[in-house]
Amino acid sequence: MTGATARPLPAIVPGLRPRPRWRELQLLVLAAIALFVGSVSLGATVRARAAVAADAPLPEGALAPHDLTALLVYLGALFAAHLIQVLAGRRTDQVLLPAVGLLGGLSLLLMQRLPQSLAGQLGGLAQTQLIWLVLALGVITVLAVGVRSDSWLRLYKYTWAAVGVGLLVLTFIFGRDVNGARLTLDLGPISGQPSELLKVILVVFLAGYLSEFRPLLVEQSTRLGPLRLPPLPYLAPMVAMWAIALGIVVIQRDLGAALLFFAVFLTLLYVATARASYVVIGLGLFIAGSAVMYRLFGHVAQRVDIWLDPFADPQGAGYQVVQALYAFGRGGILGTGLGNGLPVVGGRLPIPEIHTDFPLAALGEELGLIGVLAILGLYLVVIERGLRIAASAADDFRALLAAGLSLVVGVQAFIIAAGNLKLIPLTGITLPFISYGGSSLLANALVVGLLLALSDRGVEPPPPRPPRSRLARIVDRGAR
Amino acid sequence: MDFFVLALWLVRLAFLAVLYLFLYTVVRALLRDLRAAAREPGAELGRLVVVASTGDPPPGAVFALDAVTTIGRDVNNTVVVDDPFASGDHAALTFRGRAWYVEDLGSTNGTYVNGSPVEGVAPLGFGDEIQVGQARFRLDRARR
Numbered sequence: 371m372t373g374a375t376a377r378p379l380p381a382i383v384p385g386l387r388p389r390p391r392w393r394e395l396q397l398l399v400l401a402a403i404a405l406f407v408g409s410v411s412l413g414a415t416v417r418a419r420a421a422v423a424a425d426a427p428l429p430e431g432a433l434a435p436h437d438l439t440a441l442l443v444y445l446g447a448l449f450a451a452h453l454i455q456v457l458a459g460r461r462t463d464q465v466l467l468p469a470v471g472l473l474g475g476l477s478l479l480l481m482q483r484l485p486q487s488l489a490g491q492l493g494g495l496a497q498t499q500l501i502w503l504v505l506a507l508g509v510i511t512v513l514a515v516g517v518r519s520d521s522w523l524r525l526y527k528y529t530w531a532a533v534g535v536g537l538l539v540l541t542f543i544f545g546r547d548v549n550g551a552r553l554t555l556d557l558g559p560i561s562g563q564p565s566e567l568l569k570v571i572l573v574v575f576l577a578g579y580l581s582e583f584r585p586l587l588v589e590q591s592t593r594l595g596p597l598r599l600p601p602l603p604y605l606a607p608m609v610a611m612w613a614i615a616l617g618i619v620v621i622q623r624d625l626g627a628a629l630l631f632f633a634v635f636l637t638l639l640y641v642a643t644a645r646a647s648y649v650v651i652g653l654g655l656f657i658a659g660s661a662v663m664y665r666l667f668g669h670v671a672q673r674v675d676i677w678l679d680p681f682a683d684p685q686g687a688g689y690q691v692v693q694a695l696y697a698f699g700r701g702g703i704l705g706t707g708l709g710n711g712l713p714v715v716g717g718r719l720p721i722p723e724i725h726t727d728f729p730l731a732a733l734g735e736e737l738g739l740i741g742v743l744a745i746l747g748l749y750l751v752v753i754e755r756g757l758r759i760a761a762s763a764a765d766d767f768r769a770l771l772a773a774g775l776s777l778v779v780g781v782q783a784f785i786i787a788a789g790n791l792k793l794i795p796l797t798g799i800t801l802p803f804i805s806y807g808g809s810s811l812l813a814n815a816l817v818v819g820l821l822l823a824l825s826d827r828g829v830e831p832p833p834p835r836p837p838r839s840r841l842a843r844i845v846d847r848g849a850r
Numbered sequence: 851m852d853f854f855v856l857a858l859w860l861v862r863l864a865f866l867a868v869l870y871l872f873l874y875t876v877v878r879a880l881l882r883d884l885r886a887a888a889r890e891p892g893a894e895l896g897r898l899v900v901v902a903s904t905g906d907p908p909p910g911a912v913f914a915l916d917a918v919t920t921i922g923r924d925v926n927n928t929v930v931v932d933d934p935f936a937s938g939d940h941a942a943l944t945f946r947g948r949a950w951y952v953e954d955l956g957s958t959n960g961t962y963v964n965g966s967p968v969e970g971v972a973p974l975g976f977g978d979e980i981q982v983g984q985a986r987f988r989l990d991r992a993r994r
Contacts (some may be wrong), residue, residue: 393879400875404868411861418854433857465876472872566933580957586974644948675899707862744869751876758883765977 387460391452397468398452405475408708409435412483419630436482436709440500444478447504450513458515463759463825467510470818473803474503474811476745480729481806483709483736486727488806495725495806502808506815513819520824524767529580534571535614537564542622545838560659565627566800566813569782570820573638573774578629579607580642581766588643598663623669626785626797632656633781638774642766693721694731694790705738712736725806727798730790745804746787752818753780759825773825775817894992896976898929903985905932914992916947919943921982922955929987933960936983943974944990950974950989959983 404574413436421428435441448471455462478500486494523530541555541564555564580587583604612635616628637653662669672687680688680695700706712724719727734742756776763769779802786805790794800810865907875931884923894914900907918967922940931940934969937957944951955963961968962981981986 384994397872397875397879400868400872404865404872407861407865407868410856411865414854414858414861428854432854457904465879468872469876472869561941575855581975581977585951588973614852643913686909704866707858709863740866741869744866744873747873751880754880758880762887762991766975766991767977769991 374751386457387459387561388457389461391456391464394452394455394464394467396450397465398471400712401472401475402448402470404442404472405445406435406481409437409441409474412436412479412708414726415707419709440482440496440577442477444475444500444503447507448475451507452513455514460515460826462514462822463755465826466752466818466822467526468754469748469755469801470510471507473745473748474506476733476803477729477768477806478503479708480732480804481725483723484712484732496803498808499806502811506811507806509812509815510819510822514822517820517823518708520768520771523574523771525577529573529579530571531575534568534575537571538614538622540564545622562681563807563809565624566809567621567816569627569630569634569778570775570813570816573634573778574771576635576638577767577770577774580638584642587646619824620663620667623667624798625670625673625795626782626799629797630778630782630787630799634774634778637777637781641760641773642770673795673797677792680792687810690728691720691792691796694728695792697721697728697731697735698791701735701738703739705736705741708736710736716829719818723798725730726800727786727796727805728790729804729806730787734790734805746783749780749783752776755825756780756821759821763824768824772821775821775824779814779817856889875989892935896950897990898943899988899990901979901986901988903931903933906930907985909930915943915945917945921987922957931982931985933985934984938984940982941968941980943980950976952980955980957982 379741410433414433415633416436417429417432450468451467451471457466457673478496481499482496484495486496488495537555544555546554555562586601586604612631616631620628632652636656638651639648639652640646658668664674665671676688676691680691682688697711700711703712712735721731724732730742730745733745737744753776756772756779760769760772760776763772782799785794785803786799786801787796788794800807800808802814854931870957870982872945894918896915898913898915898919900909900911902909904942907913907929916928919938920939921929921931921943922938923931923933923936924938927939937955937959939955941961942953942955944953950973951971952961952963952968954968963972965981976989976991977990980989982985
């Protein structure tokens with residue numbers, strides 16, 4: 371859909387062939403209008419509330435954006451990303467950037483609306499989030515324009531897997547405990563959550579491994595009674611990688627990431643082999659594992675108990691979940707309007723960690739059911755584009771990579787959205803593109819940037835794999 | 851103040867409306883894209899791209915593949931390779947249910963996948979390279 375009809379503009383500089391992206395521009399303009407209107411709504415509400423609280427008359431020009439500078443900086447970065455892609459002239463997807471840009475803009479509005487003292491070293495919550503958002507747009511643009519070949523991902527899959535495991539081990543040894551989970555790694559002034567990066571690395575490894583051994587996984591099987599298991603020698607490294615990731619994640623008490631990794635592992639296995647039996651076996655393993663963890667680990671049992679009955683201890687353990695449900699209830703269908711929600715209960719914020727774990731509850735209160743449905747729709751659009759890129763990919767690696775990358779975003783959004791709505795037990799992962807936090811934004815920007823690069827239809831074919839003939843092996847041995 | 855409240859209420863609704871206008875535009879674009887993809891003849895199960903060859907077919911040529919494709923020098927093959935090192939009936943590519951397989955049809959010089967010789971029937975992944983005589987082919991996914 372990207373540009374079969376769009377003719378390239380004449381080359382301005384030799385080697386630089388701009389190609390117009392009208393659909394992206396149209397959608398970006400719509401997104402910009404939406405964000406401007408949202409900012410006006412937020413600004414007017416905040417000013418009116420302040421006037422009522424101070425018992426003063428409404429100031430002149432109250433119907434204006436909340437923070438025009440921040441909004442303009444963000445929109446400027448968005449259109450700059452568009453312009454750079456036009457100049458680069460690649461035939462990449464034109465829907466992903468506007469959809470992600472709108473989600474990021476909603477994030478900015480939300481962070482401007484929350485109390486600024488929640489987090490952020492650089493002048494408050496919104497300021498810090500704005501910096502991360504602009505950096506994330508930069509990452510997307512650089513990857514979309516710069517990645518011309520996927521061989522650096524394809525050829526070094528075991529290296530990537532080793533990097534991922536190394537990151538986890540580093541976090542486990544040197545990490546800092548936050549809220550009972552050891553997730554944060556400090557490297558000098560920079561701190562981050564490596565599990566966000568790990569999900570991208572896991573997808574790259576699984577895509578590389580499955581694309582290489584897909585025919586063997588489909589063709590052969592080990593029979594175990596009525597079950598047809600995959601050939602064990604080919605599945606072992608993958609299961610080992612998964613078990614290492616999962617084991618450390620469970621030890622780190624990061625249940626959300628564990629759930630995400632497992633879901634991505636199963637879906638990619640299914641996408642690669644089209645065998646329902648793998649999914650059935652995996653779900654059986656999941657149920658058995660959950661039951662064991664429920665008995666063994668107190669924090670798992672606590673999460674499940676809160677999910678089953680948050681009103682058992684509404685002021686203590688169930689506080690977050692109960693307040694989130696109240697927030698959705700206050701929002702109703704149309705919402706209270708941006709800036710009008712979040713009454714402070716007894717001198718403290720109703721929902722602790724609202725900026726990272728419960729952004730959907732905050733948006734649900736202020737935009738209502740309609741707004742939440744629109745946000746979920748935006749995630750669906752991102753997933754659809756990713757699966758479409760996968761379907762039209764030229765070879766197995768790209769198809770699996772695109773499918774895995776889009777599913778990792780989709781599954782993560784589903785896990786945390788469903789957790790906020792008390793459909794599944796709450797786990798502390800971020801809502802992609804909306805939650806506050808640099809690691810999450812940059813990792814998801816990595817995903818979108820790679821998807822954009824993969825969607826280019828005019829890229830060079832993948833390099834042929836190195837021969838694995840007997841002769842080559844003998845030559846190898848002689849050379850050593 | 852009353853006018854202000856009304857205006858604010860309208861702005862709130864306008865925000866939600868523009869959000870949905872965005873979604874509507876995106877979904878319309880996606881549907882148009884899907885319809886365009888459905889209109890294309892999508893019967894092919896894969897594509898065979900000529901990577902290198904000495905004669906016919908030239909490098910860069912693309913063949914849309916049916917479930918059974920035969921490769922060889924004989925003119926009755928689906929893909930006719932004009933190469934002195936290729937046998938009359940050299941190799942066959944078959945799509946069986948979920949995956950592609952390559953079979954050597956008793957050729958003189960053998961069939962190679964990614965440089966290793968095919969013995970009997972071998973599974974084939976998209977992106978793999980097949981060598982018949984001096985000609986090399988790459989199996990790609992069908993374009994949708």
